[in-house]
Amino acid sequence: MKIAIAQIRVLSENCKQNFETMKSYIELALGQKANLIVFPEMSLPGYFNGDIWEQNSFLRECEFYNNKISELSKEIDIIFGSVGIDWKRKNEDGRVRKYNAVFHAQNGHFQINKKSNYPFWIKALMPNYKEFDDSRYFFDLRKLAFERRCKVIDLYEPISLKVEKKKIKVGVTVCEDGWSQDYDISPFKIYSSRYKHDFFVNLSCSPFTRGKQEKRENIFSKECVKNKIQIFYVNCVGIQNIGKTVFGFDGSSSFYNSVGDVIHLCGFFTEKLSVIDFDFAKKDVINNEKIKCLKTVSLVEETQKSLEYIIQKCLEEWKINRVVIGASGGIDSALSAVIFSRILGPENVYLVNMPSKFNSHLTINAAKKLAENLGCPYASVGIEESINLSVEQLENLKFINAAVQPQMTKLVFENIQARDRGGRILAALAQSLGAVFSCNANKTELSVGYSTLYGDQAGFLCPLADLWKHDVYSLAYFYNEIIYKMPVIPRETLDVIPSAELSAEQNVLENKGDPLIYNYHDFLFRSWVEHWERKTPEDCLNAYVVGTLENMIGCEKGLVRKLFPTVQDFIRDLERWWLNFVESGVIKRMQAPPVIAISPRAYGFDLREHIRKVVFTHTYMNLKKKLID
C-alpha cells in the first residue's frame, strides 16, 4: 500500500489557499499511485486563527472547502484535519459547536464515524497551556462522551480503507492525543486495546521550539513500543501567530514502527510529499531517503535554521520586502542585519546609523563596516540637533497653574535619545522607503524592560526577542565562522562591551556598558521564564543559601560568590531585576512588537502576563530578614 504523507505549509484562516495546496498535493499523490494521502491537523482552516472561530461566515467557508476536498477523493482516500461543525449543538460558550476533527473522504464522500455518528473523528485531548487555547474554541471527545453519558472509546472506531481488496484499519489521533502523559486517558492505549489497527495516524499542527523534536520522538516511540502499534506522524510547516507571538512549524513528519525506530519522511521546515510503501506483513515502511532531522543538528544551527525560516515566512505572508535597521555598531542590530539580509537580499536591508555625541568612533565604524561586509545600503543621520531641540523645548516649557514643572533628568535625557532614533527617525524613514523597521531587542533586555518604549522598543517585529544575549553571540559567531566563513559581523562589534551609549557613563572606550551581567542574568532570568517550574526570588534565595543556585539556573560555577561577595549584594541585585521583570518589564512587553518564538517559552501571548506590582512571598521576606539581620 502506498501512503502519501503531505507535509504542507498551512496558512491561518486561508481555506481557499490551503485547499489549493491540498489539491495540488492530491494530484501529486495520484501521480505516484498512492492509495491514501494524509494531511496535518487543521490543514484546511489553519489552527491559530484567534477569535475568528466565532465568525459563522468563516465556519461556512470551512465547510465549503471541506466538501470540495471530499470531491477529490474519487481515486484516493484522503485523511485531513479541519473543523467539524454541528450547527444544531452549542459549544460551552453558547456559540456553534465546533470540533478539532479529522475527515476521511472516500469515493467522493465523507465517511461517517458510526460510533459518534459524525462525518469526522474528534480530538480527545485539548491543550490549554502556552500558546494553546483548544478549549476556547473546540468541544472535545471527552466532553462529548460526558454529554452522551458514555465512554470515550464508545465514540471511537478506526477509519476503514480498502486497498487491493484488503480491509485496512487506520487509528486516528490528533496532535495532543499523542502527548497524553498528563491526561487521564491515553487515546493510543484505549483505541488500540479495543480495535486492531493496521497503523495509526497522528495529524499535528505542532509548533517548533528548540529541543522539541527530541521530546516528540521520545514520546511517540514509546507509545509505539508500549502499545505495539505504528504511527504516521504528520505535521505541517509554515508559520502561524497568536498576535504577539509568531510560531514556526517544523514538519518533521515521520513513521514510528513498533520497535521504536523513527523513520524521518519529510525533513524539517520544508514542504514535501513523501509517498512510501507500507508493508503489512512487516508493519513497517521502506524509505531509503536520507532525511536530515532537527535532532541531528547543533543547537546553534537549529536556532539559525528555525529563525531564518520563521522570519522569511513572516515577511512573505505579511508582504514585506524591505527592512530598515538602526545599526548602532552593537551585536543585536548587527545580527538582525545579517538575518534580514539573508532573507531579503542585502540590497533590501537599509542600515542607518544615528550617532549622538555619546557614540564612539569604534561602534560608528563597526556599523559602516557591517553594511560594507553585507552589501547593504547605508546612511548616517545625527540626532544631536533634534535632541538639543527637545531638551530646550522641555526646559523652556512652563505650565501655568501648576505645582511642579518638568525636570530634565539623566533618564529623561537618555530616553529622549532612544525615542529620537526609533520613534522619530526610523519610523519616518521606514515609511518613506515603503519599508518597516526592526526592533532588535534580545530576550535579556525584554525580560527586564531594558529598553525605551517608542524608542529602541519600537518596530514591526522583534526577530531576536527569544534569544538570550549569549544566544545572540553564539549565533553571530556561527554566521561569521560557519556560514560566511569571514567576519561579516565586524570583530569590533563582537569584542566591544555591550552598551546603549546614551551617556558618558556608557562609554565603550572606557569599557563601560550595560548594567546587565549577561553571563549571570541570562540564566537567572531564564529560570523565571523558561523553567518548567518557574522560579521566583523565593526559589533563588533559597538556592543561594544552600549553594545550589548556579546549578539550578545553569550558569558558570563559582560565578555567584564572585559577583556578589555578600548576601546583601546578592539580594540587592535579585530584587532590582525582579522588580524590573515584574513591573516595567511587563508594561513594556504589553506594547512591544510581536516576538518570534523558538524557545520553550516566549514572550507575547505564550507567557501570559498581567500588569502588576511586585509582591514578595512571606517565605521570601522571612528568609531575607533572617539573612540580613
Added chain:
Amino acid sequence: MKIAIAQIRVLSENCKQNFETMKSYIELALGQKANLIVFPEMSLPGYFNGDIWEQNSFLRECEFYNNKISELSKEIDIIFGSVGIDWKRKNEDGRVRKYNAVFHAQNGHFQINKKSNYPFWIKALMPNYKEFDDSRYFFDLRKLAFERRCKVIDLYEPISLKVEKKKIKVGVTVCEDGWSQDYDISPFKIYSSRYKHDFFVNLSCSPFTRGKQEKRENIFSKECVKNKIQIFYVNCVGIQNIGKTVFGFDGSSSFYNSVGDVIHLCGFFTEKLSVIDFDFAKKDVINNEKIKCLKTVSLVEETQKSLEYIIQKCLEEWKINRVVIGASGGIDSALSAVIFSRILGPENVYLVNMPSKFNSHLTINAAKKLAENLGCPYASVGIEESINLSVEQLENLKFINAAVQPQMTKLVFENIQARDRGGRILAALAQSLGAVFSCNANKTELSVGYSTLYGDQAGFLCPLADLWKHDVYSLAYFYNEIIYKMPVIPRETLDVIPSAELSAEQNVLENKGDPLIYNYHDFLFRSWVEHWERKTPEDCLNAYVVGTLENMIGCEKGLVRKLFPTVQDFIRDLERWWLNFVESGVIKRMQAPPVIAISPRAYGFDLREHIRKVVFTHTYMNLKKKLID
C-alpha cells in the same frame, strides 16, 4: 441566622493584602454577631493572575494564607474562594493540580468535603471565552468525576453548619456554575435534586460589562424559581487585568429568593459588608436598605460610574498620581481630561497643546478653555520647528549603495507630526514630571487603526478605547449637563467636526475632518467586534442586499442608501474599513496600551486576534461579483 456578605475588593496576586482585608471583614462580622461570613470567588489569591499560577512559590503563599484564614473561624463560619492545591496530582499541562475552589472554615479548621475527600468544594463549569482562561489553570469537578469514573453529583455534598443547634445545609457554587445554560449540567439543578439545601451561595469574581447586571439577575432569578432554591450571590469589587485589558468588578452582591425577587445587598462598585438575617421559615432575608443597583441607572451613567471606578482603581494600584494629556481641543482628549481630573484632582492633570500650522485657533482656544474650566495646569509647545527638522533630515538623507531613497509623502508627513507629539514631547514631558501620559483613542479609531503608532497611539493606558465615538459624545454631554451642570468641555469642542488636523485637507474651519462617518461606522464596526455572532463583510453585504443592514447593525434608518447611493460605493467603503480592521488595525492594537473594558467585547486580550491579511469568503466574492457585474 445572621449571614455576612463580604463584598471585598480583591487584588490580584496579593494574598497578604487580601488576607488582611478578609481579616478585617471577619472582625466586622463578628462585631455584628454574624454566624457565617461569605467571601467572593478567589478572594484570597485574586483571579486574573496570568501565568503566575505556574509558580509553585505563589501556590505555597496561597496555602499559607488559606490556613491563616481558617484560624480565624473559631467563632464564625467562613466560606471563601481560593485555589485548592493537590500537590500529588497533576493538571493536564503536567503542572501541580489546582482547583478553583471554595473553602469552609469552622472552629479553626477546614471542613472536608467527604465526597471528594478534599478540604474544599470545586468549581464544576469552566469559562474559556472572552477574558476567561479557567481550563488553562484549573482542573474542574467534571474532569475529576471523569478521572474517578463517577458522576459529578457523587463528588458533591452541601456545606454543613450548626446555628443555634439547627443543622444548616449550604449549597456551594462558583461563578460560572450559575451560568450553566450552555453546559451539559446545571449545578444548581443536580445539587438541589439530590440534597435539601437551606440556601445556596454563589461565589463570583465576575467582571463588569455594560448590561451584564440585567442578564445576571435574569439568570439567577430563573434558577431560583426553577429549582425552588435561594441564592446568596457574592461578587467582589476592584479591578484585575489580563495584561492588555483591565476589568472592573462591580460587586452587585444580592440575595435571590425562590419566587424570583432580587434583594440587592451591597450595591455596585463599592466595598461593603452586609449582615442580614436569614429567616429559615420564610426562606428569605429581611433587608430594608435602599441599595442602588446598576440595572436602575441609565446607560450613560453606568458608563460614567464604571469608567471612573475602574480608572481610579487602576491609578491607585499602579501608583500613578499625575497624568499628562495632549489636549488638542478635540472631544477625546477633552473627555479624558475630565475623567482624570475627577479622579486625581485637576491640579494633577497636565494639559499640553502642541500646535502645528494645521491647528486652528478654534481648537487651540478650546484646549486652553478646557484647562481653565477644569483648573488644570496648562502649557503650549509647538511642533513646527521639530517637524521641519525631521522633514529636512529625511529629505537630505542619502543611502549609499541603494536602489531607492526616502520619499516624503503626505502620509509620512502626517505621521511625523503625530509621533512628534506622542513619542517626542508627551513621553519626555510625562517622564520629566514624574507622570504618565494618556492615549485618548476611542474604539472606532482603534478598530481600524486610525491612529499613528508611537504617536497618538502611545500612552500608559487607553481609558476611552472601549467607547465608540457616539459613546464619547454622550458621556461628554453627560458630564456637562448632569455632572458639572456647565460646559466644562467647551461648546467648540462638542461642535467642531472631529479631525486629526494633520494637513490642510483636515481643516476644521472648512468643516473638513476624519474620513470616518461615525453615525454609520460606529455601528458597522461594532457588529464586527461586539455582536454575539460576529459579523463579517459577507454578513454585511448580504444584509445590505436584502435591506436589513441598518436593522442588523443598529444604525439610523435610511442612512445607508443616503451614504452609499450605489452598491459600488457601499462595497468600496466596506472593504476599505474591513481591510483596516483586519490588517493595520490588528498590528496597531498589538502595540497599543492596555484598554479599560466596559463593553461586552473589548480589545486587548478579551478579543484575541492574530496578525493577518484579509481573506474574503467565497460567498462574499460571489455575491460581490454578481452585484457589480
